Amino acid sequence: MDNIRKQKIREYFHETLKQQSDGQSLADNESLFVSGRLDSFSMMMFVMFLEKDFEIDFAALDFDVNLIDSINEIELFIDSQVSV
């Protein structure tokens, strides 16, 4: 995934965290959902974002939240889906 796309993902989460009054920094390897920093509703919104912006079809996957639990893991996931 190129840097522009990764930055887009970072900005998405910074905005989401800001909406939840969470101003703490977010590292690329930090757990987003499993740790509870973002809830399952936020995860759904992010899934819809990925479906729209990256045309990923989650119905065709064995979904596991660990696939998208950090920015680094999201990068790997998107790369694997885009190359399929």
Add this chain to the structure above:
Amino acid sequence: MNLVSKIKDARLGSAGMRSAWAIDENQTLVTWVQTLPGKLTLLAFAFLTLTFTLSWHEALFIVAAMALFAYWPLWRSLILFASTYIVAFVFPHSSIDDAIRGVAAHEGFTELSPATLSYVALVGFSFIAWGLLAYARHHKQSVLAKRPLLTLIAIELVLCLLSYPGVLEGLPRLVIWSLLCVLVPYFWYLAYALVDQRSKDRSSDLFQLGAFHPVWGGASSIPIGKGAAFLRKMLAKNPEEMAITQIKGVKLLLWADALLALKILLKWFFEDYCRIPSVTDSIDASIQHQAYSLSMQWASLLWSVSSYSLRIAISGHFIIGSARLAGFRLPRSTWRPLESRTLIEYFNRFHYYFKELLVDFFFLPTFFRFFKQHPRLRLFFATFMAAGVGNALYHFMSEIELVESMGIAGALESYISYAFYCLILATGIGISQVRMNMGYKPSASFYGRIQSFFVVWGFVTLLHVFSDESRNHTLLDRVQYLLSMFAISI
């Protein structure tokens, strides 16, 4: 000083109390707890808090097991497995024995104790579960690996049909029935473990089986702590994190003790002193035209909701508090439910791990597959499948032994009221979810919060008429009863 100011001051005071209670942020304490005297003191405190609800030898065993797990990392899988199965055999759950007893007597096996049968069934189930995990791992395209929940539901249905009176007799029926009785409380643990077989960094089979009704988990059929995948991600990563997690564990256990003491006191006051009837008794009286007064009926309903809420919170806190002693940084199962401002927030705060189970196995698969072009309908339908269909299925399956005693038709008929409860709850939560997606936010002002409290807990309280766990009354009985509480008769 008016009432609003007094309450605001009290809230500021409570913020001060919370700050004083945040001992896990005290670096001196955190450092001390990492020393040998600190560890022993922490464990002693933990033991004392657990003896409020457990026998001393069970409390001692759990604390010892958690300590070994926390401080002996190389042997964690074995420690978890061994301690979980020792608890299963030495401190067994009576629900399995009770379920087996009836069929054992019916088939003429009065000399075999239900306890023995349940032990044998548990060993058999464990080997079968181990085999299923291995199969899912090596056959990733199989139905078991790709659709674990549907497969397990099918297995449970087949076992149920085979053990139905008249299909099989004698020992074969008893064996099948015993396996079913063990599968039921272990169902969702096995489901989580099967899903974890897809992970690249899945836990070992020993750890997976050890997480089935884990040593800290009590009798809950809901995996509090989810499965091995969640547990390994939440395990403390260094000694300081371990110490902080353990201190939080002891704090939560102390809070559970406080809530338990409160529940005991309130139970004495409402049930023994004021003689408030249960909702079941109150409905019975109403049916027999000997209804209690309106104030008694409302008191009965309010106490039933309060008692149930305390029970869920207390059991969850004891389980999570114990798990934190081992270093699992698990979120609380119940977190300030009275502060819920919407129904969806209530659903998240009241019983977090039950909500997560419904999200993992019902919401997400539905959300990914249906109504992708209609976002609001997509969200509503997925929420409905979780809070409605999943909720109903979970509870029906957890009482599957009633099919044996009541017959399929009887079990289904007696379940209509709870199914209605799930329908209304799911609709309310679905609407709440969609409204949140549309940007609706309840007012954060003082009066806004009061309004939210009455809306959320008013809904929950009225719906509680249909959700109490007895199956003694029809849906019509309960509707008539609820309406009578508003002086409406039909």
